[in-house]
Amino acid sequence: MQTEPTIIGFLCNWCSYAAADLAGNSKLEVPGNLTTIRVMCSSRVDPVFILNAYFQGADGVLVAGCHPGDCHYQTGNYYARRRLALLIKILQTFDIEPKRLRLSWISASEGQRFSEITQEFAKFIKEAGPNPLKKKPFFE
Amino acid sequence: MKALKLSQSPDNAIGSLLKYLFEQNKISAAFVLCKNNSRDYFYGLITDKNLLEKITPTTPIMPSSAGKMLSKLTMLEPLTSPIAVVLRPCEMRAFYELIKLEQARPDNILFISFTCKGVISIKESKDGFEEKIEAYQKNPATELTLPGLRQCCQICENFVPENADIILPLIEKNDLNNTTFLIKTEKAEDFVQGFEAETVEEELNDTEISKIKEKRARKKAEVFANITPDKLGMKGLIDIFGRCLNCHACGRACPICYCNLCYFDSADSEVGPKAYEAETETKGAYRLPANTIFYHIGRMIHISLSCIGCGMCTDVCPVSIPVGTIFTRVAESAQEVFKYIPGRNIEEKIPILTFKINEFEEIGEE
Numbered sequence: 001m002q003t004e005p006t007i008i009g010f011l012c013n014w015c016s017y018a019a020a021d022l023a024g025n026s027k028l029e030v031p032g033n034l035t036t037i038r039v040m041c042s043s044r045v046d047p048v049f050i051l052n053a054y055f056q057g058a059d060g061v062l063v064a065g066c067h068p069g070d071c072h073y074q075t076g077n078y079y080a081r082r083r084l085a086l087l088i089k090i091l092q093t094f095d096i097e098p099k100r101l102r103l104s105w106i107s108a109s110e111g112q113r114f115s116e117i118t119q120e121f122a123k124f125i126k127e128a129g130p131n132p133l134k135k136k137p138f139f140e
Numbered sequence: 141m142k143a144l145k146l147s148q149s150p151d152n153a154i155g156s157l158l159k160y161l162f163e164q165n166k167i168s169a170a171f172v173l174c175k176n177n178s179r180d181y182f183y184g185l186i187t188d189k190n191l192l193e194k195i196t197p198t199t200p201i202m203p204s205s206a207g208k209m210l211s212k213l214t215m216l217e218p219l220t221s222p223i224a225v226v227l228r229p230c231e232m233r234a235f236y237e238l239i240k241l242e243q244a245r246p247d248n249i250l251f252i253s254f255t256c257k258g259v260i261s262i263k264e265s266k267d268g269f270e271e272k273i274e275a276y277q278k279n280p281a282t283e284l285t286l287p288g289l290r291q292c293c294q295i296c297e298n299f300v301p302e303n304a305d306i307i308l309p310l311i312e313k314n315d316l317n318n319t320t321f322l323i324k325t326e327k328a329e330d331f332v333q334g335f336e337a338e339t340v341e342e343e344l345n346d347t348e349i350s351k352i353k354e355k356r357a358r359k360k361a362e363v364f365a366n367i368t369p370d371k372l373g374m375k376g377l378i379d380i381f382g383r384c385l386n387c388h389a390c391g392r393a394c395p396i397c398y399c400n401l402c403y404f405d406s407a408d409s410e411v412g413p414k415a416y417e418a419e420t421e422t423k424g425a426y427r428l429p430a431n432t433i434f435y436h437i438g439r440m441i442h443i444s445l446s447c448i449g450c451g452m453c454t455d456v457c458p459v460s461i462p463v464g465t466i467f468t469r470v471a472e473s474a475q476e477v478f479k480y481i482p483g484r485n486i487e488e489k490i491p492i493l494t495f496k497i498n499e500f501e502e503i504g505e506e
């Protein structure tokens with residue numbers, strides 16, 4: 001039986017992934033139950049990836065990219081934000097908690113911020129309990 | 141606006157117009173619904189004007205979405221010579237969405253459409269279909285209880301083909317002996333120039349149209365009242381999609397689902413021990429086919445902004461899941477976020493293909 005929640009982090013190569021690296025190098029604390037997936041830009045994240053993570057048992061999903069205006073590809077993160085807005089709306093229509101999804105802007109130099117955000121999110125998810133999608137019944 | 145009147149049935153009048161366009165070399169082909177027999181309706185691209193007697197453009201059946209079929213014809217290169225296309229409003233809106241998705245091109249097409257009473261399920265297209273059609277034709281458009289009428293049509297409020305070049309006001313009149321062509325665009329004027337018919341001034345009948353709209357809106361509210369978040373949730377989703385075969389016919393028939401290599405058909409969707417063990421560990425069992433609800437929500441994420449509520453998906457579902465009704469409901473709330481109406485305006489971008497700098501600031505954590 002799993003006790004610690006599972007958190008998936010989609011991290012932009014140019015900023016948040018570098019920030020995670022920096023956090024590690026600076027010996028800052030990062031939750032051990034965070035599994036990171038490096039993407040080339042936050043806009044690479046098809047909301048279906050996030051849904052897939054939930055269906056496969058993730059309790060929380062973090063998408064982190066460059067601050068607005070700082071995307072390596074100029075505008076990728078604005079598109080990412082719209083896609084997540086759409087995803088959130090669709091999840092809400094089904095009463096599936098969108099609070100398990102977080103979008104954060106973390107630049108390459110913000111190792112400290114990376115550590116804080118991920119720890120805070122891990123704490124939040126732990127309190128929220130297991131993802132109900134995982135509890136989808138086999139028989140009613 | 142300028143209108144042309146003929147004392148012929150709508151199908152015959154469309155036939156006469158197409159014949160004229162052929163004779164004047166104004167079109168090289170007509171894309172229109174054809175009938176082989178009561179079990180076999182299909183869209184055809186006709187170049188021989190003698191085959192026009194096989195057309196049946198207003199028969200209430202949608203064997204496939206004309207929007208999707210037209211995208212097949214125009215995806216790789218634009219049409220080189222003009223064709224006339226006769227299609228239903230939602231099919232035209234689907235075609236517009238496909239243009240925006242770069243799956244189709246609008247060049248060299250004359251759009252002919254009509255105010256739409258809806259279509260009868262493909263499954264009814266068998267011996268005895270003619271009687272159903274007759275009942276359908278006699279009924280006024282406000283009558284939503286026709287047997288076999290798609291539920292998506294019963295709740296469709298966008299049955300006026302706003303963007304067509306030529307519009308036939310069919311459902312407000314429900315007249316099988318006389319037909320009017322409303323000549324809506326300059327392009328259409330050029331095409332019909334010289335066509336023999338009584339010329340009059342006529343507009344769409346807004347009073348009748350709003351009556352039908354109201355009736356359908358009420359029906360929609362009724363249907364949607366059962367598809368609210370509190371009634372859905374995971375349990376509701378299992379109730380609705382539980383018997384889904386995962387055949388993906390709904391997506392194949394959907395005009396908006398255009399990917400030839402669908403993610404949900406890829407090897408990523410196969411389920412080996414790694415995938416099922418996580419579930420068997422907590423539940424002691426694993427349900428197959430797997431990933432059905434994942435597929436449906438995934439498809440909603442991909443297409444809901446462009447879903448035009450045609451009901452093709454419901455029509456082809458072998459296990460009678462009301463796919464289109466659920467999708468239309470979700471689409472409405474997704475489209476509402478961006479105040480977007482699919483197929484309305486060819487210049488308007490699909491919301492996820494554009495953005496504003498200052499928006500949804502509550503979502504991204506600063």
Ligand code: SF4
Nearest residue numbers: 229230256258293296
């Ligand atoms: S969805 Fe609307 S436009 Fe399409 S066939 Fe039905 S009634 Fe006609």
Ligand code: SF4
Nearest residue numbers: 394447448450451453
């Ligand atoms: S999801 Fe269904 S109703 Fe919506 S566009 Fe596709 S086929 Fe039509």
Ligand code: SF4
Nearest residue numbers: 384385387388390457
């Ligand atoms: S057509 Fe019906 S059975 Fe097939 S995937 Fe769609 S909902 Fe499931």
Ligand code: FES
Nearest residue numbers: 012041065066072
């Ligand atoms: S490159 Fe980092 S969000 Fe686009």
